[in-house]
Amino acid sequence: MKLLKKKVEKDLLRRMYYQMLMARRFEEQASLLFVNGELPGTVHLYAGQEAVAVGVCSALRKDDYITSTHRPHGHAVAKGIPVKALMAELFAKTTGCCRGYGGSMHMGDIDYGMVPAIAIVGGGIPVAAGIGLAFKRLKTDRVVACFFGDGASSEGAFHEGVNMAAIWDLPVIFVCENNLYGASTHVSRVMKVDNIAERASAYGIPGVIADGMDVLSVYDATVEAVERARSGSGPTLIECKTYRFLGHSRTDPQQYRSKEEMEFWKSKDAIPRLKAWLIENEHFTAEEIDRIHEEVERELDEAVEFAKNSPSPLPEDALKNVFVGEGS
Amino acid sequence: MRKLTIVEALKEAIREEMIRDERVFCIGEDIGTPGGWGGAFTVTKGLSEEFGLDRILDTPIAETGIAGVAVGAAIGGLRPIADVQYGDFLFCMMDQLVNQAAKLTYMSGGKLCIPMVMRAPVGATTRAAQHSQSLESYFVHVPGLKVAAPCTAYDCKGLLKSAVRDDNPVLFFEHKLLYGSKGNRAEAGALSPAGDVPEEEYLIPFGKAVVRREGRDVTIVGKLLTVYRALEAAEILSKEGIEAEVIDPRTLVPFDWDTLLSSVKKTGRLVVVDEEPGNCGWASDIGAKTSEMAFDYLDAPVRRVTAIDTPVPFAPEMERYYLPNAEKIVAAVKSLT
Known part of the structure; x- marks a missing residue:
């Protein structure tokens, strides 16, 4: 793992490990609940990419915003939305972060700085530019981090949104999570360049590559991009090389990628890597790490209990919240 | 003013x-x-x-x-x-x-x-x-x-x-x-x-229609330019003894159903005029909902006068043919009486 350019506080390291583990265990739990038929809908699981969400959000303040995608659970955990509210949303309960109106693909809570996830590929990119425009015009030093996948970088919205953020020097950090596949299609079949970061040069902004399987690499790149954004110097595109360990969605048979490839990336799993690094560098003992695991399990169990025991919406609640002020 | x-x-x-x-x-x-x-x-x-x-x-x-x-x-x-x-x-x-x-x-x-x-x-x-x-x-x-x-x-x-x-x-x-x-x-x-337009400040709430012309025989509702086409038609009809009421909804969402329905309940007839093509359009929806909500008051089927279901043509002759106009509205009203 890379040496950090900035000294990272012990509290932050602990939170990083906790959040990455929570994001992973949340997905494993969600997957199980889906298989058992306890949750409605579909689900796009984030397992494998935790270092990206946590590395980026660790470099943000609570009042900074993020935009997210159809694969938002990890982002929501990393931005600090209570796990109970996330789990309750998966269960379509009124106590969910979107009160049962959003579900898996629209997780978010603006009170924690997360715009409800936009599940249209690339759709969040111009929106993030607009948030950046507001933060700049209102003379705040807030920034917005915009998560999107490799597939989104081929959308027209990517071009329009990144270009506008660039020409107006907006405080946006464009975070591309390159997990190599748009559903089943390999990135090499839809892109002529090797790195998405290279696309930044077309907009006259920095394009940086981070190791998306190393939370400290992502954190480091983000800290630099955030400093640039807060100081008024404009956006940065960070490409995080990462991998999703599970299928695109819950019904993906995954016959488009080899066992060897999957094993290779699993050997880079960011969570055991961070654990080893934390112990090796004497930030934490193995026992202290074990206690984080226990804490995560306990919270997750409580979240599932809370979600199961929460009330469902009434059918006619569907009529509310179409417009502002019609809500509960 | x-x-x-x-x-x-x-x-x-x-x-x-x-x-x-x-x-x-x-x-x-x-x-x-x-x-x-x-x-x-x-x-x-x-x-x-x-x-x-x-x-x-x-x-x-x-x-x-x-x-x-x-x-x-x-x-x-x-x-x-x-x-x-x-x-x-x-x-x-x-x-x-x-x-x-x-x-x-x-x-x-x-x-x-x-x-x-x-x-x-x-x-x-x-x-x-x-x-x-x-x-x-x-x-x-x-x-x-x-x-x-x-x-x-x-x-x-x-x-x-x-x-x-x-x-x-x-x-x-x-x-x-x-x-x-x-x-x-x-x-x-x-x-x-x-x-x-008065000098002093004012706001207009959404969802409040205006009756642009009062009449007892037929209600005509349009939007944007077609309100003026409806008023032209009403003028022509008036000379023939048919008094049309012309309604301008001003906002489409929310829509002022109270004003439209009370007019229809008075006149018993409705013509909806729209510059959009007719298929699955605004005029169809206004007509369908009016039929649902005020069927007992209607003395004739709701008629739509819309653009024809083609792209907008270029040649002025074709564009005129494409668009609703006063003559088409007059003909529609007469078909109801």
Whole structure:
């Protein structure tokens, strides 16, 4: 793992490990609940990419915003939305972060700085530019981090949104999570360049590559991009090389990628890597790490209990919240 | 009272709202550049001198970007007034308007609001298929969007000011033949109705229709330019002893059903006039709902007078054939009596 350019506080390291583990265990739990038929809908699981969400959000303040995608659970955990509210949303309960109106693909809570996830590929990119425009015009030093996948970088919205953020020097950090596949299609079949970061040069902004399987690499790149954004110097595109360990969605048979490839990336799993690094560098003992695991399990169990025991919406609640002020 | 064109009324509304609230700003193509157009129909002309280019913000030619940035700016605490040069270009930004602007409040369980206005000029003006469409129905169809379609200077000003203050996304449609744009942006065949606009401030609430002409025999409802076509038809009909009541809904979402239904209950007949093609359109919906809600009061089937179901043709002869007009409305009314 890379040496950090900035000294990272012990509290932050602990939170990083906790959040990455929570994001992973949340997905494993969600997957199980889906298989058992306890949750409605579909689900796009984030397992494998935790270092990206946590590395980026660790470099943000609570009042900074993020935009997210159809694969938002990890982002929501990393931005600090209570796990109970996330789990309750998966269960379509009124106590969910979107009160049962959003579900898996629209997780978010603006009170924690997360715009409800936009599940249209690339759709969040111009929106993030607009948030950046507001933060700049209102003379705040807030920034917005915009998560999107490799597939989104081929959308027209990517071009329009990144270009506008660039020409107006907006405080946006464009975070591309390159997990190599748009559903089943390999990135090499839809892109002529090797790195998405290279696309930044077309907009006259920095394009940086981070190791998306190393939370400290992502954190480091983000800290630099955030400093640039807060100081008024404009956006940065960070490409995080990462991998999703599970299928695109819950019904993906995954016959488009080899066992060897999957094993290779699993050997880079960011969570055991961070654990080893934390112990090796004497930030934490193995026992202290074990206690984080226990804490995560306990919270997750409580979240599932809370979600199961929460009330469902009434059918006619569907009529509310179409417009502002019609809500509960 | 002083008279203003619709362009002047819209400009005044924008100016007043920008003075009142620092968060209000305009975003669009060619809206601020000194020496430029001031928007395709001159609505924002001169405003950048007063407010600066940061608040009359010129964009790249990137409609998805304009709408997306407006959505984001609204989330971030501003109140954007976005515009497109021609309503037809709204189709380039449909994802942002339909999937983001209209749904984020709902998806968030009511926690997020998207206070943005999207202005769009519509209407056939011999610009052929891609610069002439009337397309309000597309947006009326989308839950979560409010839709305004005013046709007088007074209403344009009062409704635009209300739209800016609304916490929901508003599609604000303006008809090219009603603007009263001057100089090289003047339109051939324009009606350009200059109307009374008081000096003092006023707002017009959404969802309140106006009865433009009273009558006992038939109700005619239109929107934008077709309100004037309906009034022309009513004049012709009156000479033949048929008194038509003409209703201008002013906003399509929310829609003032009370005013329309009480008129229909009085006259027993309804003709809906629309510059959009008829298939699955606004006129069909108004007709269907009226039939559901006031069937017992109707003495005849609801009739629609719409554009024909083709792209907007270029040749003026064909365009005239395409569009609803007073004669077609008169014929429709007579078929009911």
